[in-house]
Amino acid sequence: xxxxxxxxxxxxxxxxxxxxxxxxxxxxxxxxxxxxxxxxxxxxxxxxxxxxxxxxxxxxxxxxxxxxxxxxxxxxxxxxxxxxxxxxxxxxxxxxxxxxxxxxxxxxxxxxxxxxxxxxxxxxxxxxxxxxxxxxxxxxxxxxxxxxxxxxxxxxxxxxxxxxxxxxxxxxxxxxxxxxxxxxxxxxxxxxxxxxx
Ligand code: MN
Numbered sequence: 470x471x472x473x474x475x476x477x478x479x480x481x482x483x484x485x486x487x488x489x490x491x492x493x494x495x496x497x498x499x500x501x502x503x504x505x506x507x508x509x510x511x512x513x514x515x516x517x518x519x520x521x522x523x524x525x526x527x528x529x530x531x532x533x534x535x536x537x538x539x540x541x542x543x544x545x546x547x548x549x550x551x552x553x554x555x556x557x558x559x560x561x562x563x564x565x566x567x568x569x570x571x572x573x574x575x576x577x578x579x580x581x582x583x584x585x586x587x588x589x590x591x592x593x594x595x596x597x598x599x600x601x602x603x604x605x606x607x608x609x610x611x612x613x614x615x616x617x618x619x620x621x622x623x624x625x626x627x628x629x630x631x632x633x634x635x636x637x638x639x640x641x642x643x644x645x646x647x648x649x650x651x652x653x654x655x656x657x658x659x660x661x662x663x664x665x666x
Pocket of ligand 1: 506
């Protein structure tokens with residue numbers, strides 16, 4: 470794992486995105502982040518800290534709190550840890566051009582199992598079946614990521630687990646659109662970047 474693909478796709482003279490390099494002290498719980506990304510196609514990037522990088526999936530419809538909803542999650546390149554705090558506008562002509570908003574973030578706990586025994590997140594990822602408990606502001610409780618097939622580039626599904634935090638009536642993607650970092654909407658972030666020139 471590494472963020473070489475991430476760096477290769479970007480010109481850091483032009484994009485305000487972080488170059489990376491942040492290290493985290495041991496003992497801290499790993500983090501997750503969900504970033505709304507208003508690119509050529511609007512999607513939500515779901516990222517989990519695993520082994521020093523943010524493993525990433527693009528989720529077109531965003532995460533659901535309804536266990537009956539299976540959300541398509543397409544794997545994308547590993548991102549550096551600093552990306553979890555990135556909010557702003559990636560300029561036209563750059564990779565992923567468009568506005569990014571930190572839609573939710575917090576700690577998470579790996580609760581993956583194999584044959585009833587706990588396994589490391591990295592191992593669960595390799596096996597294509599990863600379960601996590603999120604401690605976000607909007608998303609809480611268990612979520613499972615399941616890979617559809619064995620191909621390295623296979624799509625995954627992101628599914629809410631059936632637990633106390635499951636709620637078929639909530640729809641936070643549409644009812645709670647603001648950034649958990651700045652309180653801004655995606656339009657306000659885009660406008661602020663325009664005002665800055
Ligand atoms: Mn994206």
